Amino acid sequence: xxxxxxxxxxxxxxxxxxxxxxxxxxxxxxxxxxxxxxxxxxxxxxxxxxxxxxxxxxxxxxxxxxxxxxxxxxxxxxxxxxxxxxxxxxxxxxxxxxxxxxxxxxxxxxxxxxxxxxxxxxxxxxxxxxxxxxxxxxxxxxxxxxxxxxxxxxxxxxxxxxxxxxxxxxxxxxxxxxxxxxxxxxxxxxxxxxxxxxxxxxxxxxxxxxxxxxxxxxxxxxxxxxxxxxxxxxxxxxxxxxxxxxxxxxxxxxxxxxxxxxxxxxxxxxxxxxxxxxxxxxxxxxxxxxxxxxxxxxxxxxxxxxxxxxxxxxxxxxxxxxxxxxxxxxxxxxxxxxxxxxxxxxxxxxxxxxxxxxxxxxxxxxxxxxxxxxxxxxxxxxxxxxxxxxxxxxxxxxxxx
Numbered sequence: 001x002x003x004x005x006x007x008x009x010x011x012x013x014x015x016x017x018x019x020x021x022x023x024x025x026x027x028x029x030x031x032x033x034x035x036x037x038x039x040x041x042x043x044x045x046x047x048x049x050x051x052x053x054x055x056x057x058x059x060x061x062x063x064x065x066x067x068x069x070x071x072x073x074x075x076x077x078x079x080x081x082x083x084x085x086x087x088x089x090x091x092x093x094x095x096x097x098x099x100x101x102x103x104x105x106x107x108x109x110x111x112x113x114x115x116x117x118x119x120x121x122x123x124x125x126x127x128x129x130x131x132x133x134x135x136x137x138x139x140x141x142x143x144x145x146x147x148x149x150x151x152x153x154x155x156x157x158x159x160x161x162x163x164x165x166x167x168x169x170x171x172x173x174x175x176x177x178x179x180x181x182x183x184x185x186x187x188x189x190x191x192x193x194x195x196x197x198x199x200x201x202x203x204x205x206x207x208x209x210x211x212x213x214x215x216x217x218x219x220x221x222x223x224x225x226x227x228x229x230x231x232x233x234x235x236x237x238x239x240x241x242x243x244x245x246x247x248x249x250x251x252x253x254x255x256x257x258x259x260x261x262x263x264x265x266x267x268x269x270x271x272x273x274x275x276x277x278x279x280x281x282x283x284x285x286x287x288x289x290x291x292x293x294x295x296x297x298x299x300x301x302x303x304x305x306x307x308x309x310x311x312x313x314x315x316x317x318x319x320x321x322x323x324x325x326x327x328x329x330x331x332x333x334x335x336x337x338x339x340x341x342x343x344x345x346x347x348x349x350x351x352x353x354x355x356x357x358x359x360x361x362x363x364x365x366x367x368x369x370x371x372x373x374x375x376x377x378x379x380x381x382x383x384x385x386x387x388x389x390x391x392x393x394x395x396x397x398x399x400x401x
Contacts, residue, residue: 052104061343076109287376
């Protein structure tokens with residue numbers, strides 16, 4: 001009974017991180033003007049959020065194993081509400097950046113609890129299905145949040161988007177406080193010092209884990225580069241309005257939603273590893289198409305905006321197919337230290353993705369080519385490894401389902 005009732009609670013919590021990424025996207029050019037900073041400095045608020053969310057995994061993962069999932073979830077939601085409010089009232093840009101780091105740590109706490117709870121309560125095969133439903137929920141938010149954010153910003157200014165996040169967090173705090181049970185298994189390794197190499201070593205030396213963690217990172221880096229470059233390219237460079245941007249972004253997100261809810265069916269039919277191959281191939285095709293439409297397609301106006309966004313639909317489908325099976329395969333060996341393994345996976349996925357995206361943003365490569373470079377380069381690297389027999393033990397399914 002508890003397991004069946006768990007999904008709505010986890011879904012309400014999993015919303016916090018994509019909400020913090022997507023709701024203020026249409027406001028990014030206005031925020032840059034308000035704080036008198038460059039486009040790449042405003043993009044840093046996304047990169048910092050995700051980097052904090054990644055590094056926070058290593059700090060908070062062991063806490064979830066030691067003290068249980070419930071206290072970590074509640075603490076994270078309280079911090080999310082406080083940091084959202086700080087961002088809403090920030091007058092200096094540095095305070096906005098600091099608030100985003102705190103918000104990243106907060107979102108990290110809830111996301112660790114959500115994904116650990118699935119690992120606590122379900123087998124790897126069931127888990128892949130539940131991860132896909134949760135990722136489906138994560139995918140719904142980019143369809144709705146930018147439109148909501150665009151409308152709020154037009155009506156009340158960009159700060160209202162952070163006020164909205166504060167209110168949502170308070171609402172979820174009440175719901176989770178009443179409904180979330182403790183899911184930590186009895187056999188969880190929770191003794192000894194909290195932070196020690198021995199806790200992480202069994203996870204880090206598992207090549208199967210590393211391969212699929214890097215696959216998750218590749219998908220996340222592609223999505224982060226797309227999300228952070230899209231407002232700058234479409235609103236600043238091509239001159240589309242905030243609401244047109246929200247509409248285009250929402251169209252892609254709608255494709256993502258369908259793909260996320262179709263993903264469990266595809267995984268069931270193909271299996272985990274073949275689904276990962278299909279997802280990486282789609283990312284590679286998306287990168288190639290993006291480059292081709294930039295060279296041969298329209299260069300101005302709405303037509304150019306569509307030609308930037310359409311290949312991203314393939315990326316969104318690839319991302320939706322990739323995350324469920326890759327997460328499940330990465331964590332399949334770690335029943336007794338799920339919190340730590342989930343933390344290490346999140347660290348590699350998010351901090352790796354934000355560092356890569358941050359590095360690319362320091363170059364002067366135009367947005368479409370920058371996004372194509374990230375997603376194409378990473379996809380081709382992983383597909384090449386999967387084609388070479390010497391790396392078979394890295395990616396072949398090893399753990400009995």
